[in-house]
Each structure stands twice: as C-alpha cells, then as structure tokens.
Amino acid sequence: MDGHLRGDVVRVGGDARQRFHDSRGYGRPAGGNEIDLSRVEAAHLLFRGDLDAIDGMEFEEFFVASTGARERFALRFLVYVDLRGRGFYLSPTRKGWPGARDDDGDLPLSAYDFVVHPRGTGPGEDAVEHRVRVVGERQSVPASELLAENVVLAVVDEESELTYLEATRPTLDGATDYTPPNSLSGVLLEDRVVVWDAPESLYEYGFYGQPLTGRDADIEGAIQLSLVEAASLAADGVLSLDGAEGADAHAAVVDCGRAVEGERFDRRLAVYSTLRERQIVPKTGYKFGADFRTYAEVESVSNLSHSEHLIRVLPSEHVFAPRDLALDVRLAGGVRKRMVFALTGANEGIDWLSVARLTP
Amino acid sequence: MDGHLRGDVVRVGGDARQRFHDSRGYGRPAGGNEIDLSRVEAAHLLFRGDLDAIDGMEFEEFFVASTGARERFALRFLVYVDLRGRGFYLSPTRKGWPGARDDDGDLPLSAYDFVVHPRGTGPGEDAVEHRVRVVGERQSVPASELLAENVVLAVVDEESELTYLEATRPTLDGATDYTPPNSLSGVLLEDRVVVWDAPESLYEYGFYGQPLTGRDADIEGAIQLSLVEAASLAADGVLSLDGAEGADAHAAVVDCGRAVEGERFDRRLAVYSTLRERQIVPKTGYKFGADFRTYAEVESVSNLSHSEHLIRVLPSEHVFAPRDLALDVRLAGGVRKRMVFALTGANEGIDWLSVARLTP
Structure with missing residues (x-):
C-alpha cells in the first residue's frame, strides 16, 4: 500500500481507516476510508513494512527527506517508536487532531509533540495519559515552560537513548510544631x-x-x-x-x-522562610549538591525521619540544560528523595516545580 | 595553665612540652620546656580546658578574636577538632613545622592547611598521611590547584558539616581489542x-x-x-x-x-579519541549528568561489564564550586563509579583528575 504527501501530511486510501486508524491508532480520518498520517506515523508504518512507499520513497529515503523537512524529526521518530513499543497509542499534536485541547489554538510545536492515550484506548476516545515534549540533550528548556502545564519531557541523548522526565507542581506542607x-x-x-x-x-x-x-x-x-x-x-x-x-x-x-x-542569598532566604512558615524544616543540601534537603515533620533530631525533598533555588527565568536536569533527578532518585526546583521571581513569589524520572 | 600570644603563635611554658607536644601531638618545641602553638591548637586546648586562658582570654573571647585575626579560622578549627576526634595528630602547615616540605618555601596557606600524621604517629616523626586544605562551601577551587598535588579538601558547608574529598591523578588504561x-x-x-x-x-x-x-x-x-x-x-x-x-x-x-x-565539541572529541586510543570505550554519560561513562574492556555488548568511570570534560582553567563537586562525586559514588575530570588545555594535552569522597 502506498501513501502520498499532501502538504505536511501523508494521505492513505484503500482500507487504511479500518486497518491503521480504527484498529491500531494511527492518523486521523480524512473522509471515507482515507486517513491522514503525520510524517512520524507514516515513517513508522514504512519501517514496519505496513506501507510500501510514499510518493515512491521507501523508509530510508523518506526518513532522510523528513529529517530535512521537519525540525527534530529523527528525535520524534525515536520517541514515537519507543512509546508504541511500550503499548501506547499516541497522536502527534496538531490543531484538531486527537487529544489536542480547544485552547491549544495554533499549537506551537514547542509546547508538546505527542498526546499519549491511556493504555487500551485509542485516538478516537480522546483521553490523555501524558503530553510529551521531545528534546535533544543539547536543547535547553525554559523553566517557565515546564511550569505552564504538566508535561513529560522525552530527552534523547547524543547516542539516541531516551529518558522520560515528568514535571509537576507539588504542594509543600509540613507538620513541624x-x-x-x-x-x-x-x-x-x-x-x-x-x-x-x-x-x-x-x-x-x-x-x-x-x-x-x-x-x-x-x-x-x-x-x-x-x-x-x-x-x-x-x-x-x-x-x-x-x-x-x-x-x-x-x-x-x-x-x-x-x-x-x-x-x-535573598532568593535562598525567601525559600527557607517560606518552608519554615509551612512547618517544613529545611537543612543544607550541600552533600547532595542542592540548596536544601527538607523534613516535613521533625519531632526531635534524635528521632529524625527521612528527608523527603531536595530543593534547588533558581531564578524564575532559569533555562534548564537537560544534562543538569538529569544529574539532579538521578541523584535525588538514588537517595529516595524528590527533586524540587524553587523558582523565585522578582515579586518574591515562589513557584515549586518537581521533576522526576518516569517509566511510561 | 596560661598561654601568651607572640606574634601569631601562642607560647606556653611549664610542663607544656611533655604534656602537650610529646604525649599529645600539639605544637612545636620552642626551646626548653616551652612550645609554640598555632591559634587553632591553642583554641582546642582552651576548649578542652587544658589551658585556662591566653593573655586573659577564655575560649569564647579567644575564638572570636582569632576569627577576626585569621582567615577561615572558624572553619580550620572545625576541621582540626574533627580530625583529632578521629584519632589523628595533625600539624598546621608553617615553614619549619612538622610535615612541611623543604620545597614549601613560604608556604601559601591556600595550598593546604594541615599535615595529618598517620594514626599512631605524632609530629615528631614527620610522616604524612594527608595534606588537607580547608574550604568553605562558597569558596571556589581552581582545578589547577587540585592537579598540582594530591590534596584532601575538607569542605565545610554552610551548616558547618564536613565532607572530605580526595583529589588524585588516575591512570586510565583499557583492554578493549x-x-x-x-x-x-x-x-x-x-x-x-x-x-x-x-x-x-x-x-x-x-x-x-x-x-x-x-x-x-x-x-x-x-x-x-x-x-x-x-x-x-x-x-x-x-x-x-x-x-x-x-x-x-x-x-x-x-x-x-x-x-x-x-x-x-573539540574538547569532548579530544577526550573521546584519547580514551579509544587507550582501549577504553566511552559511551554517553547523559543519564548521570556527565559527558561519558567508560568501559575498560568490552568483549561484547551482550556481555557487558560494569562501567568504571564517569568523565566530565572541562577546560583546564576551570574553577570548581564545592557544591558542584559534591553533586558529581555523590552521584558517582551512588552508582559505584569513579568521578574523573578530563581537563583539556590549549595544547590539546589532557590532565585527568579523580575526586572521591574520603572517610579519614
């Protein structure tokens, strides 16, 4: 079966709707039995031998052409293949495609690349398990974009290995009296x-x-x-x-x-004082390379519980290098703590951002 | 018993030589039964109650005065007390004092602060277990100074907890054929x-x-x-x-x-190629926040042994922040690898610097 490029999507006819969309979660219905595939989906079907060619191009040629045509194509392909291999159906984010939100407008690709549907559901059901943003290890990620919504970063390192990092906004409250x-x-x-x-x-x-x-x-x-x-x-x-x-x-x-x-110092003091107000005890995180480690409830030092968080204080305009994120998150995981970034703005407000490794 | 400041040393008479120097490793003989103590040693004897006062000052007053008089006095005192508590005798480094080297000349205090004598030996025997440099967590340490000689950094964090880091120059050789x-x-x-x-x-x-x-x-x-x-x-x-x-x-x-x-990229490539020449296989260290992890001997990927080192590539003029060092060394220790910094100079030579946590 062959496909044909129409602008930036690949149109496939025949029994494509039943065969690829309805039963295996690829693409979007385009009327009748036809479907539209994103380049990444089309490359995957070529790769598996389900499609023979797209405008005469076999996998290698289409892959190279798409890498030239679309930013981060090779990276997005790797992530797509990996998540399908883990048993998920996922939809590329485009206005009007499955899982895209009404308020996405002309969705900037930088916000996220894929909507991952819950296992056992397909694009037709519109349910969302994760919103995934694909980045290479050399691309930087502004903290503000991770705060904007819960997003899963799929980081592709220079050797094409993948790491998934989930960004959430934690609530920090303690009970130290x-x-x-x-x-x-x-x-x-x-x-x-x-x-x-x-x-x-x-x-x-x-x-x-x-x-x-x-x-x-x-x-x-x-x-x-x-x-x-x-x-x-x-x-x-x-x-x-x-x-x-x-x-x-x-x-x-x-x-x-x-x-x-x-x-x-002012930023660290603001974070320290805020944590104390919330009945959390911050102590130095030096041995973990962080600003603070925190104890939610200190009854006494002789009977101290495990500290739950590592806190790194950063200005709100901070831009993460994925490698630094990997270092912090890996270390925190190794000592059974949660990595939290305290982003301090000019208005003295603090935004808390937790980043943790995720196995989808 | 009282002591008296003479310039920057504290002179003590009476039976001080026998009581403090010969049997407990404090100070340097100053003729007859007298000894000279550094301020740190004198503060420790005041603290323990072995001395009553120095020029009328008891412990608190002498401690505050010495903090004003000598850089990093409070930090050096903490390290001195800690190492004595671990069963070592140690000598402050001064030209002509125990353990100082002939070529130390007018020893800059920045090179190292204490000569630690092997357990069971005292300053009289002149043997050296460690040369210790005391730094606060906010002080930076040029990589070139760690390369210059094997030194143990005693890092005092903002809450006065101590971490000892030993810098050595490893030999990297592999056997991947x-x-x-x-x-x-x-x-x-x-x-x-x-x-x-x-x-x-x-x-x-x-x-x-x-x-x-x-x-x-x-x-x-x-x-x-x-x-x-x-x-x-x-x-x-x-x-x-x-x-x-x-x-x-x-x-x-x-x-x-x-x-x-x-x-x-050029620096990383120089390190990569040098490791391959030495029959070591470098792979990405991204998941550990490093440039490379290395395998000394790869027989096959299906039968891969544990990787031994994490490598971070840095310019030779790099200056370490102690907290970044703590992060790297802690992570490497947690995954049973050795942290190695590859310092690349303008002449394309590479200096290898290993930093590991030490429990004295």
Missing part, C-alpha cells in the same frame, strides 16, 4: 553565626543550627547557625546579634549573606 | 549520523553507536552514531559521509559538532 525561644543572642563569625548559650530545644526540636563541635560533643550549648537560619530567626524578632536587635540584627545577617553570595 | 571495519558509509541527520548497513560487529564488539530502534529491535543493521563517535571513526579514515571521505568526512562531522555545541 516548634516555636523558637524569644531571646537568642548570637555573634557573626565570618559567614556563620554562633549562639554561645542556646537552649537545647533550638537544635533538638527546632533543628536550627549545629552544635559547635558536631553532634557528639557539644560545649555548653554553643550552636552554629547558617546565615539563612540566622536571618530567618532575626526576621522573627527572636535573635539579637552583636548587641543589635530586631530589624538591625536581620539587616546585619542579610548584609553578610549578600556579601558572600550576592543576590542568590 | 577492536578495530572498526574500514569502509563504513553514513549520513548526517541533524545532530547524529546514521549508518544504514553497519556490520553487526560495529555495535556488538566495538560498542559504537546504537541500533536505530533501541537494543531490542533493529532494522537491517541501521546504527546511529553520536557526533563524537562519527568524528572519531572519520578521523581513523574508516567512515565516509554523504559521499565525502577521509579528512572531508571528518571536517563535515566536526563542523556539525561545533555548530551544535561550540568549542566544547
């Missing part, structure tokens, strides 16, 4: 703060700071605080610093923070 | 190359490329090559491309590589 004591007094030492006579509860129940010499041997309650911890406590009005109180103490810590890490 | 066939013919498709009729051995024994539709279902021997793989094969004179042969084929791939990833 702790109020710091209201008169702590600290001293700024380089880029940290020492509270010489902290009450035991500050560390043990609030999980603020770190005993001066580590967990095993402390000196008369001396606690070191990180700058974000100190700034957050100062903002709550409970920490004085080198004699300064309230807003002055807060300003002193923030000045120090900006001096050592620039405007990044 | 494979010579590619000498007439492959491919076509450039976007940022990859397809060889439509590749011999089975190219993938199965050489581990070049990837079957067009993944490992499970291939189409008549079609193999996709990454651009570095194709460039390396073209440089060997065995791959023609769209009709071009030899140097022309090589130039076509390199042009494409530079178009999609800039001068980074």
Whole structure:
C-alpha cells in the first residue's frame, strides 16, 4: 500500500481507516476510508513494512527527506517508536487532531509533540495519559515552560537513548510544631553565626543550627547557625546579634549573606522562610549538591525521619540544560528523595516545580 | 595553665612540652620546656580546658578574636577538632613545622592547611598521611590547584558539616581489542549520523553507536552514531559521509559538532579519541549528568561489564564550586563509579583528575 504527501501530511486510501486508524491508532480520518498520517506515523508504518512507499520513497529515503523537512524529526521518530513499543497509542499534536485541547489554538510545536492515550484506548476516545515534549540533550528548556502545564519531557541523548522526565507542581506542607525561644543572642563569625548559650530545644526540636563541635560533643550549648537560619530567626524578632536587635540584627545577617553570595542569598532566604512558615524544616543540601534537603515533620533530631525533598533555588527565568536536569533527578532518585526546583521571581513569589524520572 | 600570644603563635611554658607536644601531638618545641602553638591548637586546648586562658582570654573571647585575626579560622578549627576526634595528630602547615616540605618555601596557606600524621604517629616523626586544605562551601577551587598535588579538601558547608574529598591523578588504561571495519558509509541527520548497513560487529564488539530502534529491535543493521563517535571513526579514515571521505568526512562531522555545541565539541572529541586510543570505550554519560561513562574492556555488548568511570570534560582553567563537586562525586559514588575530570588545555594535552569522597 502506498501513501502520498499532501502538504505536511501523508494521505492513505484503500482500507487504511479500518486497518491503521480504527484498529491500531494511527492518523486521523480524512473522509471515507482515507486517513491522514503525520510524517512520524507514516515513517513508522514504512519501517514496519505496513506501507510500501510514499510518493515512491521507501523508509530510508523518506526518513532522510523528513529529517530535512521537519525540525527534530529523527528525535520524534525515536520517541514515537519507543512509546508504541511500550503499548501506547499516541497522536502527534496538531490543531484538531486527537487529544489536542480547544485552547491549544495554533499549537506551537514547542509546547508538546505527542498526546499519549491511556493504555487500551485509542485516538478516537480522546483521553490523555501524558503530553510529551521531545528534546535533544543539547536543547535547553525554559523553566517557565515546564511550569505552564504538566508535561513529560522525552530527552534523547547524543547516542539516541531516551529518558522520560515528568514535571509537576507539588504542594509543600509540613507538620513541624516548634516555636523558637524569644531571646537568642548570637555573634557573626565570618559567614556563620554562633549562639554561645542556646537552649537545647533550638537544635533538638527546632533543628536550627549545629552544635559547635558536631553532634557528639557539644560545649555548653554553643550552636552554629547558617546565615539563612540566622536571618530567618532575626526576621522573627527572636535573635539579637552583636548587641543589635530586631530589624538591625536581620539587616546585619542579610548584609553578610549578600556579601558572600550576592543576590542568590535573598532568593535562598525567601525559600527557607517560606518552608519554615509551612512547618517544613529545611537543612543544607550541600552533600547532595542542592540548596536544601527538607523534613516535613521533625519531632526531635534524635528521632529524625527521612528527608523527603531536595530543593534547588533558581531564578524564575532559569533555562534548564537537560544534562543538569538529569544529574539532579538521578541523584535525588538514588537517595529516595524528590527533586524540587524553587523558582523565585522578582515579586518574591515562589513557584515549586518537581521533576522526576518516569517509566511510561 | 596560661598561654601568651607572640606574634601569631601562642607560647606556653611549664610542663607544656611533655604534656602537650610529646604525649599529645600539639605544637612545636620552642626551646626548653616551652612550645609554640598555632591559634587553632591553642583554641582546642582552651576548649578542652587544658589551658585556662591566653593573655586573659577564655575560649569564647579567644575564638572570636582569632576569627577576626585569621582567615577561615572558624572553619580550620572545625576541621582540626574533627580530625583529632578521629584519632589523628595533625600539624598546621608553617615553614619549619612538622610535615612541611623543604620545597614549601613560604608556604601559601591556600595550598593546604594541615599535615595529618598517620594514626599512631605524632609530629615528631614527620610522616604524612594527608595534606588537607580547608574550604568553605562558597569558596571556589581552581582545578589547577587540585592537579598540582594530591590534596584532601575538607569542605565545610554552610551548616558547618564536613565532607572530605580526595583529589588524585588516575591512570586510565583499557583492554578493549577492536578495530572498526574500514569502509563504513553514513549520513548526517541533524545532530547524529546514521549508518544504514553497519556490520553487526560495529555495535556488538566495538560498542559504537546504537541500533536505530533501541537494543531490542533493529532494522537491517541501521546504527546511529553520536557526533563524537562519527568524528572519531572519520578521523581513523574508516567512515565516509554523504559521499565525502577521509579528512572531508571528518571536517563535515566536526563542523556539525561545533555548530551544535561550540568549542566544547573539540574538547569532548579530544577526550573521546584519547580514551579509544587507550582501549577504553566511552559511551554517553547523559543519564548521570556527565559527558561519558567508560568501559575498560568490552568483549561484547551482550556481555557487558560494569562501567568504571564517569568523565566530565572541562577546560583546564576551570574553577570548581564545592557544591558542584559534591553533586558529581555523590552521584558517582551512588552508582559505584569513579568521578574523573578530563581537563583539556590549549595544547590539546589532557590532565585527568579523580575526586572521591574520603572517610579519614
């Protein structure tokens, strides 16, 4: 059976509607028994030997011609083949094709490339399991586009292996019930703060700071605080610093923070304070290469549960390199945590974006 | 017992030599029973209550004064306390002090901060287990300084937790015995190359490329090559491309590589080709956020052993942020691989730098 290019779709007649569309989920009915196939679908049918040629071109020739004609054709073909191999029917996204949304308008291809239908359903039923966007490992992806809707990134690496990454917007809420004591007094030492006579509860129940010499041997309650911890406590009005109180103490810590890490300090502090407000305890994520690891509920440090999230703080205009995403998501998965990006905008709002590996 | 500041050392008399130096590894003999202590050592003895005061200052006051007087004092104190707690004697590095090398000259503090003596030996014996450099997580570390000598980085994170990272220069040699066939013919498709009729051995024994539709279902021997793989094969004179042969084929791939990833492509290609020359097989490290993962000996892909290294390619003038180092090293450790940085200079030489977590 042969197909014919009409503009950018491939028209197939004969028993194509019954044979390819109704029973196997390819293409879109084009009236009568005819269907229209996208180039990717047509290439797959050529590849399998279900079609013989398209305007005289066999698989190799059609594949090369389509790669020249359409951006990311080879990548989209790989993803299409892989998802069909996993038992899904999927529709290329085009205005008016199965699964496309009414508000997609002239759907930009950059938003997503395929609508994946739930296993056991086909394009006729219009149900949607995933919206998949195909990217090469060298293409960058703006964080704002991942926030815009739940999308699955299908990343094709330079050797044509695939990784699926699902972007979602998590809700972060905790249940740590702790109020710091209201008169702590600290001293700024380089880029940290020492509270010489902290009450035991500050560390043990609030999980603020770190005993001066580590967990095993402390000196008369001396606690070191990180700058974000100190700034957050100062903002709550409970920490004085080198004699300064309230807003002055807060300003002193923030000045120090900006001096050592620039405007990044303000973004990290906003995220830290927001998490504390939500009764989540953020601690350093340094050992995991992140800004914070978080504990949803701290009863006491001696009886600490597993931390659930790794948080990386980024400006809202951040553009991800797929390889950096792979690094973060792989590491988080390896330590049984969820990777969350905290995107901080100019208006001090925070958008939370979770990215996790998906096996479709 | 009291001490007295003399310039930047603390002089202690009485039975200090026997009590602190000979039996517990503090300081340097200063004639008679007197010893000189560095500020960090003196602070530790105050902290333990072995000294009462230094020029009238007790621990808190001396600690705060020393933080103002000496760069990274608080960080060095934390590392000193930690390593002593692990059963080591260690000497601050100063010209003429235990473990300092003859060629250290006026030892810059940035090179390393402590000489750690083997367990069971003290400063008098002059033996060296580690040379430790203390850095805060916000301080950057030039790759060239890690290459200069085997050094252990003691990274103090913002919450004062410690991570030890050991930098060494590994030897990379493999035993993969494979010579590619000498007439492959491919076509450039976007940022990859397809060889439509590749011999089975190219993938199965050489581990070049990837079957067009993944490992499970291939189409008549079609193999996709990454651009570095194709460039390396073209440089060997065995791959023609769209009709071009030899140097022309090589130039076509390199042009494409530079178009999609800039001068980074040349650096990655140099590393790829050098590894192949050493009979090591590099494959993409994308899933681990690295440039390559490497196999020392590939007998066949169906009988593949564990890959040993993750390789990140960097320019030789690269400066590490400790947090990025933590991310790479942690991920590599989690998948039982060794993290290796390939530092490529303007002269096309490659310096290999391995960084691994160390538990002293």
